[in-house]
Amino acid sequence: MRVVTIKCLRDNYAYLVIDDSVATPVAAVVDPGEAGPVKEALERENVPLAAIWLTHHHPDHVGGAPELAGDGIEVVAHASDVSRIPGVTRPVNEGDTVRMGGLEARIIHNPGHTLGAISYVVEGVVFTGDTLFGAGCGRIFEGTPAMMHESLQKLAALPPATRVYFGHEYTANNLRYAKEAEPENAAVVARAAAMQVPSVPSTIAEELATNPFVRAKDVDELAARRTAKDMFR
DSSP states (O other): OEEEEEEETTTEEEEEEEEOSSSSOEEEEEOOSSHHHHHHHHHHHTOOEEEEEOSOOOHHHHTTHHHHOOTTOEEEEEGGGTTTSTTOOEEEOTTOEEEETTEEEEEEEOTTSSTTOEEEEETTEEEEETTEETTEEOOOSSSOHHHHHHHHHHHHTSOTTOEEEESBOOHHHHHHHHHHHOTTOHHHHHHHHHOOSSOOOEEHHHHHHHOTTTTOSSHHHHHHHHHHHHTOO
């Protein structure tokens, strides 16, 4: 499996997930915020699109899906988002799996940022959309702090070596806040000093060491940190 990072819009990332194990390689795209850069990547990699994997309904993650969708292309989203994302052909829930070529991705339901947020776990990789960022988490728009805390802990329970591909390039700002939230955390300082753009992928181990939202000891601390981050500049 290969993952190709595609920059979309201002600071979004989409990803091609390419299965090279079959005679004719095929690809899924995660969160195509716009179609043009995805089409260019498909042409450059010389692979056909077989599936569109969406993590949540926000326009900057699904905007390119209608133009990319077509006959035989599976469009995956959480069941609760079917009414909000046109063209979904495969509604999914917690624990479901989706196949693309020889690959199988497991669905984790991550309500918090939105109620229908999901992550895709495949071959030692997780695509987290706007739930888990590099050193951060998404704003809580539709869920509750308790939902977000549980969702982050689900992701934190993945194997430490799991590579994390998230939806936006927010890592530098998130690390600035992490230094304020945990001023004695040397791992945060080291991560900030070594950071490059693009900052994907990180790993679950890296998030366990440096992400103040994953590291929050309980829901109350998560809620306080999320409120503080919302006002942080």
